[in-house]
Amino acid sequence: MASAPTLSAADRLVDGRAGAKSAGFFRRAMRAFRRDKVAMVALAVVVLVALFALMAPLISRWTGFDPYENHLQYKLSKPGENGFILGSDANGRDILTRLAYGGRISMTVAFLGTIAELTIGLTVGLVAGYSGGWIDSFLMRLVDLLLSIPSLPLLILVTTLYQPSWVGLAFILAIVSWPSDSRLIRGEAMSIKKREYVDAARVVGVGPVGIVLRYVLPNVLPTMLVLASLTIPSLIIAETSLSFLGVGVQVPTASWGNMLDDAYRFYRTNWTNVFIPGFIVFAVSLCLYLVGDGLRDAFDPRQTDR
Secondary structure: OOOHHHHHHHHHHHHHHHHHHHHHHHHHHHHHHHHOOOHHHHHHHHHHHHHHOHHHHHHHHHHHOOOOOOHHHHHHOOHHHHHOOEEEOOOOOOOOHHHHHHHHHHHHHHHHEEEEEEHHHHHHHHHHHHHHHHHHHHHHHHHHHOOOHHHHHHHHHHHHHHHHOHHHHHHHHHHHHOOOOOHHHHHEEEEEHOHHHHHHHOOOOOOOHHHHHHHHHHHHHHHHHHHHHHHHHHHHHHHHHHHHHOOOOOOOOOHHHHHHHHHHHHOOOOOHHHHHHHHHHHHHHHHHHHHHHHHHHOOOOOOHHH
């Protein structure tokens, strides 16, 4: 019984050293990120587009059009004609209103898919990286098998067979996309479990689950943050591609992908109907990738000018 306070004190010392090191590194990384002007401008663009999508009901009230409201007599109106600020589509629906509602769907699918994908990838990666042995071999062979399957044909097949809702589409994207994330997290976990403070935690009696949750997971979070910023745009593009092909979000529910599908047939006469949703997909994806690059540089331990 006399040794219990000693173990507790040592445990707190290990926690304090590891936590202070992690917190200090995170603060320095955030300062480096804020100094990256390109990444900050890109982040501002993403935030503005996200706010635009979140305020879709207010946009609808301002334009005076419902996203599902057809005005066939005014179909394919050019920007500024017949009260349509950005024009209307082939069914006479307001482009601006549908762009806002489509952004809510496309970005929500990407965010939900990213959360689910990183959750699966994190769990598999941590278990494989920390456990090692046959568990690691089994999980990594499963990852190799899934990575060998082309993702886009698999997505087209699954969505064609099951015709999921947009929520189901998010989880299908996650299930198809998690293997590459788990491999990266596994490498991080294998590196972290060999560090001195993890060895010290084992000495004072911390179990495997406690080590993973208290020492490995917090040090993997910066990598997860960078992964999230790079996964979201890839899932936006994946959702747009599937909806453009007619197997993703189904009309009349608006998404940026099915807006492109509705518009490309009329690009010769109404090129703005193709350009506007296409450009916003391009801009948001590019800005998210720039944010990801900025985060990756900021969290790079080799950077010394912090």
